[in-house]
Amino acid sequence: MAIHPAVGQLLRLQLQARWRKMFAGIIKPRRVLLTLVAAVLLCFWLANAVASVLFRQSTDDESLRIYVAFALTAYTVWHVVRLACFQPAQPLEMPDSDRAVLEACPLTPSDLVGHHLAGTFCAAFIKSACVALLLLPDLRQPVLGFLGILIALWVVDLLRIALEITTWGMSRRVYLSFRTIVLASLAAACFLAAGTVREAAVDALAVASESNPFESIQVFFGHLQNTTAAAWCTWCWQWVLEVVTAKGFSSTSLLWLLAATTMVVSMAACIFRLYNHVMRVVALREQREYAATLQKVGRLHTSSPAALLSSYVRFRVPPRLTGIGPLVWRQTLGASRYAGGLCTAMAVPAALAMVPLFAPVTSEAAFLSVVGGLAFYTFLLLPTALKFDFRRDLDRIAMIKALPVSSLGTAIGQVATPVMMATLFQVLVIAIACFVRPVPTVVLAGSVCMLFLMNLFIFALENLIFMWYPYRLQQEGLEIFLRTTLVFTAKGLLFAAALAVVVALTIPARFVADFASDSLGIAVSGYVVYFVGIQLLMLTAGGSLLCLLARAFASFDPSQDQV
Amino acid sequence: MIVVDDFHKQYDQTLAVHDLSFRVEPGEVLGLIGPNGAGKTTTLRSLAGIVNPSRGQLSVAGHDVSREPIAAKSQLAYVPDDPPNFSDLTVGEHLAFTASVYRVDDAQRKANTLLEQFELAAKQSTPARSLSRGMRQKLAICCAYLYDPAVLLLDEPLTGLDPHGIRTLKRTIRERADNGAAAIVSSHLLAMVEDVCTHVLILDKGTKQFCGPIEDLYRHYEREQQATSLEDIFFAATT
Numbered sequence: 074m075a076i077h078p079a080v081g082q083l084l085r086l087q088l089q090a091r092w093r094k095m096f097a098g099i100i101k102p103r104r105v106l107l108t109l110v111a112a113v114l115l116c117f118w119l120a121n122a123v124a125s126v127l128f129r130q131s132t133d134d135e136s137l138r139i140y141v142a143f144a145l146t147a148y149t150v151w152h153v154v155r156l157a158c159f160q161p162a163q164p165l166e167m168p169d170s171d172r173a174v175l176e177a178c179p180l181t182p183s184d185l186v187g188h189h190l191a192g193t194f195c196a197a198f199i200k201s202a203c204v205a206l207l208l209l210p211d212l213r214q215p216v217l218g219f220l221g222i223l224i225a226l227w228v229v230d231l232l233r234i235a236l237e238i239t240t241w242g243m244s245r246r247v248y249l250s251f252r253t254i255v256l257a258s259l260a261a262a263c264f265l266a267a268g269t270v271r272e273a274a275v276d277a278l279a280v281a282s283e284s285n286p287f288e289s290i291q292v293f294f295g296h297l298q299n300t301t302a303a304a305w306c307t308w309c310w311q312w313v314l315e316v317v318t319a320k321g322f323s324s325t326s327l328l329w330l331l332a333a334t335t336m337v338v339s340m341a342a343c344i345f346r347l348y349n350h351v352m353r354v355v356a357l358r359e360q361r362e363y364a365a366t367l368q369k370v371g372r373l374h375t376s377s378p379a380a381l382l383s384s385y386v387r388f389r390v391p392p393r394l395t396g397i398g399p400l401v402w403r404q405t406l407g408a409s410r411y412a413g414g415l416c417t418a419m420a421v422p423a424a425l426a427m428v429p430l431f432a433p434v435t436s437e438a439a440f441l442s443v444v445g446g447l448a449f450y451t452f453l454l455l456p457t458a459l460k461f462d463f464r465r466d467l468d469r470i471a472m473i474k475a476l477p478v479s480s481l482g483t484a485i486g487q488v489a490t491p492v493m494m495a496t497l498f499q500v501l502v503i504a505i506a507c508f509v510r511p512v513p514t515v516v517l518a519g520s521v522c523m524l525f526l527m528n529l530f531i532f533a534l535e536n537l538i539f540m541w542y543p544y545r546l547q548q549e550g551l552e553i554f555l556r557t558t559l560v561f562t563a564k565g566l567l568f569a570a571a572l573a574v575v576v577a578l579t580i581p582a583r584f585v586a587d588f589a590s591d592s593l594g595i596a597v598s599g600y601v602v603y604f605v606g607i608q609l610l611m612l613t614a615g616g617s618l619l620c621l622l623a624r625a626f627a628s629f630d631p632s633q634d635q636v
Numbered sequence: 637m638i639v640v641d642d643f644h645k646q647y648d649q650t651l652a653v654h655d656l657s658f659r660v661e662p663g664e665v666l667g668l669i670g671p672n673g674a675g676k677t678t679t680l681r682s683l684a685g686i687v688n689p690s691r692g693q694l695s696v697a698g699h700d701v702s703r704e705p706i707a708a709k710s711q712l713a714y715v716p717d718d719p720p721n722f723s724d725l726t727v728g729e730h731l732a733f734t735a736s737v738y739r740v741d742d743a744q745r746k747a748n749t750l751l752e753q754f755e756l757a758a759k760q761s762t763p764a765r766s767l768s769r770g771m772r773q774k775l776a777i778c779c780a781y782l783y784d785p786a787v788l789l790l791d792e793p794l795t796g797l798d799p800h801g802i803r804t805l806k807r808t809i810r811e812r813a814d815n816g817a818a819a820i821v822s823s824h825l826l827a828m829v830e831d832v833c834t835h836v837l838i839l840d841k842g843t844k845q846f847c848g849p850i851e852d853l854y855r856h857y858e859r860e861q862q863a864t865s866l867e868d869i870f871f872a873a874t875t
Contacts, residue, residue: 162765388732388760390743399736407724468720474686476737477709630687632678633647 076187077180084191098542107541111559118562122207131210136291138314139298142306145225145313150259152233156240157255158414160248164241164348165189165234168545186348190341193234197227199554213320217330221316224333228313231340235347242351244358256417263424269300274428312336396478400486401493404461408490415494418458422450423502436510443506444520447499448527452568453561455498455528456535459491460546463536463626467543471631480623488532488619495528496521519604526611533618540625543634578606637662637818638683638787643692645678645842652678653842656692660818660835662786665809667833667850668822671874674839676822677717680789683820684714697786710738712787713780717795721764721772727751728760730779738783750778753804770796777805781812788812788819794828806832826866838873845873 099108132140163172165185175185201223205212212218243251273296297303307314312333319326391402408415426449429442466473466487473483500521507517538560544553582603589595589602638660645653653675660666668676681687683694685705694701697711721730728747735743751757754774764772773796780788788809794802809832813819820837823829829836836853838845846853857863861872 387744388728388747390732390735390740393736393739396737399733402736403722403725403729403733406729407722410724469722471681471686471716472720475684475709475714477706478737479706628688630647632681632687 077184080180080184080188080191083175084188084195088195107538110563114559114562114566117566118558121562126206126209129210134213134318136294136298137208137211137318138307139294139303141222141225141314141317142303142310143294143297145229145310146306148229149232152229153236153255154259154417155414156233156236157252158417159411160243161237161241164238164351166237167192182349182352183345186345189234190231190344193230194227196554197223197230201226203554203558213318214322214326217319217322217326218317220330221313221319221333224316224337225310225313228337228340231337231344235340235344238344238348238351242355252413259417266302269297269302271431273297275431275433396476396482397486397489400473400478400483401489404487404490405493407465408459408461408494415458419455419498422447422454423498426450426502427506430506430509437512437516439510440506440512440516440520444503444524447502447524449568451495451499451524451528452531452564455495456491456531459494459532461490461494462487462532464539465546467545470626470629474626474629474631480627481620484533484536484619484623484626488529488536488622491532492525492528495532496525499524499528519608522608523611526608526615529615530611530618533615533622537618537622537625540622540629574610575607578603578610582606637664637697638666638820639693639695640679640683641693643679643682643694644690645675645682645687646690651842653682653839656839656842656844658837658844658847660787660820662816662818663813664835665813665819665821665833666835666837667829668820668837668839669824669826669829669870670839670845673841674874675842676839677791678842679839680714680716680791680820680822683787684712684789685709686714711785712789713783713785714789715773715776715780715791715793717792718769719772719776721767721775723765724763726761726763727756727767727775730764730775731782734779734782740783743782746782747778750781753808754778755800768796770798770801773797774801781808784812784817786817788817788821790819790821792823793821794823794825802828826870830866838870840874 099111167175167189175188201219204222204226205215205219208218208222209215240248240251273293276296277293312329315329316326316333319329392398426443426446429439429446432439432442434442463470473487476483478486503517503520503524542556544556579599583599585606586597586599586602589597640659641657643653643656644651656675656679658666668679670676678687682689683696683701685701685708688702696708699708699711701708722733725733731743731747731751734740735747740746748757751760754777756771756774756778759767759771764775767775773793777793780790790809793805797805806828809819809821813834821829821832830850833850835848836850837847838853846856848856853866853869854864857869857872861869863869863872
């Protein structure tokens with residue numbers, strides 16, 4: 074299975090080009106400020122990583138095995154569910170420009186697969202190096218630990234690629250059956266695990282109120298450690314876990330390493346065969362379908378197959394609303410085509426956010442914990458799931474700029490759909506929470522209002538960063554890994570800062586309330602002042618970010634800023 | 637109708653367009669020709685309000701593109717080379733979107749006429765991503781024609797079109813110009829420029845080499861350099 078040497082050369086050149094582009098991008102004068110912020114974040118992240126490596130106590134072998142097994146299983150399940158919700162448009166995920174060039178080259182399908190696998194291996198290598206560094210105190214033998222993690226992460230990637238090829242090749246009917254089976258299995262697993270997870274969550278929450286959050290996480294996983302699911306997980310990944318937790322270079326550990334390497338190489342070889350097989354199956358199916366169409370044409374005495382396949386529909390013009398209307402309509406239309414997948418992707422944060430409902434606390438406290446959890450997950454996860462904004466329009470920025478809509482109108486129109494979808498999701502979760510643990514209407518309304526403003530802030534920020542540092546959705550590699558890490562670090566810090574502001578606002582709120590009643594004779598509750606203050610603050614922050622986004626859009630130059 | 641005055645555009649260390657001035661009046665079709673990298677697309681993008689000029693004034697239908705971008709954009713249609721349609725919208729939805737953004741009255745009737753004209757009627761419910769290159773080009777042209785713009789900016793409009801599409805496009809450009817529109821057509825197909833354009837602007841390395849009626853172009857280059865065909869003139873002007 075020899076791969077064309079040009080494929081290796083192409084990968085090397087692409088890697089060099091990405092580095093060049095990344096460095097050229099970060100030293101551009103108009104991006105200097107953001108580059109400085111990124112540098113500070115990188116320092117913070119590195120310092121945090123080094124501190125956690127140096128001062129953290131090592132985890133015992135059994136716990137490490139469980140954590141790694143759970144993480145790998147969760148990562149795999151995520152890919153399976155994602156692919157059950159979104160059928161891939163192509164068998165191998167790569168930018169259209171790469172595909173156009175590579176498919177036109179005198180390369181075999183195996184060369185294409187080889188190019189793709191080599192690209193994912195590079196990404197897995199970098200991810201593994203970072204994970205191994207973070208797990209350094211837990212790894213008994215760092216080299217074997219790193220190799221074990223590398224094999225494990227690449228295996229997950231290989232499983233993903235195999236599944237992408239398979240699901241791409243499925244007919245609509247088979248794919249819908251696959252989706253039903255996966256989602257039904259997931260629902261059944263959630264149902265079966267609900268009791269244990271609930272017990273673990275209640276115990277973890279009880280510990281959380283008495284000690285630090287890390288202990289509560291340990292208590293949570295400690296509960297799950299003795300379950301059948303944990304036993305299955307560790308059994309499935311045993312061949313990798315033996316390498317990750319190896320104590321040294323012994324004959325046993327080297328044998329496990331050999332077994333794991335053989336396994337991963339065999340999987341890679343299977344992917345080459347799978348790709349060729351699926352391509353053949355799809356070609357045959359298309360021929361069969363066309364033959365059926367021709368038969369139908371004969372039966373109906375239609376002039377041509379095209380006439381049979383075509384249809385004529387009328388359209389309805391969306392309201393203009395200063396140009397915002399059609400932009401929102403278009404993004405919402407795009408989102409509606411992924412409705413099933415989006416609902417599934419949002420089910421996990423919804424379930425996690427509702428865990429505090431089981432805590433033995435008052436209704437208000439449980440409800441506010443749910444709102445806090447929703448805010449946290451919205452901050453971290455929803456912007457990744459809801460990319461129905463500028464982020465999927467990189468190739469169309471020139472077209473959007475040519476529309477007779479103001480920059481601010483465009484910014485609002487482009488960001489409105491994910492903001493509305495996130496709010497709708499939160500309202501649904503809050504409605505369930507309110508049903509289980511009822512709270513006064515004012516608390517309910519205030520929470521919804523605050524979450525809406527927070528969504529506006531988050532999606533405006535996400536789009537602003539994208540406008541300053543654009544990237545392609547299918548892009549992979551070091552640049553995206555670095556970007557994701559820094560953005561997550563920034564979000565974590567921002568969330569912590571926002572919490573600090575929320576707490577600190579109690580002082581001026583009390584002061585304003587006292588001043589109003591003492592000096593002006595107006596009796597006003599401190600809670601009301603506090604609530605209004607937070608809303609105003611969020612509104613100002615969100616509005617300012619939207620204005621900045623509009624400016625960034627106006628100054629975006631498709632000739633220069635395209636990636 | 638289209639006025640470009642003292643226009644300059646610089647990208648980092650590259651001067652894409654240098655000291656460009658010209659006018660296109662209603663009823664005129666200006667052929668924008670020049671070698672690759674001459675600054676044709678930059679000029680069209682700047683007129684469309686997509687790229688900000690480094691210096692100079694550009695106005696469309698009496699509206700300064702930098703100061704009154706919305707008013708200018710409402711009057712113009714820009715069809716880029718390889719138009720990036722909204723991949724998940726159908727042909728019909730593209731027209732619905734355009735009708736809404738540009739406030740088109742009687743959009744349904746106009747849309748159906750255009751789709752018939754460009755042989756896209758049977759593709760109304762097909763997503764743009766499933767269309768061929770030529771069909772995507774036709775869709776972009778239909779969207780551009782839907783709101784009867786006063787100014788047409790077409791960048792390599794014939795790319796990917798079939799002979800029927802080419803004939804229809806050439807005819808409709810002339811018809812729209814006859815009805816008072818001003819058009820700029822950037823193309824490397826010199827025969828198309830000869831067929832459709834009333835005026836020609838030759839750009840080379842961002843600098844204007846000639847701008848004027850096509851008859852003056854022939855007279856000028858025949859007298860100066862004995863060039864008789866547009867191809868000869870192109871080489872004489874750009875080497």
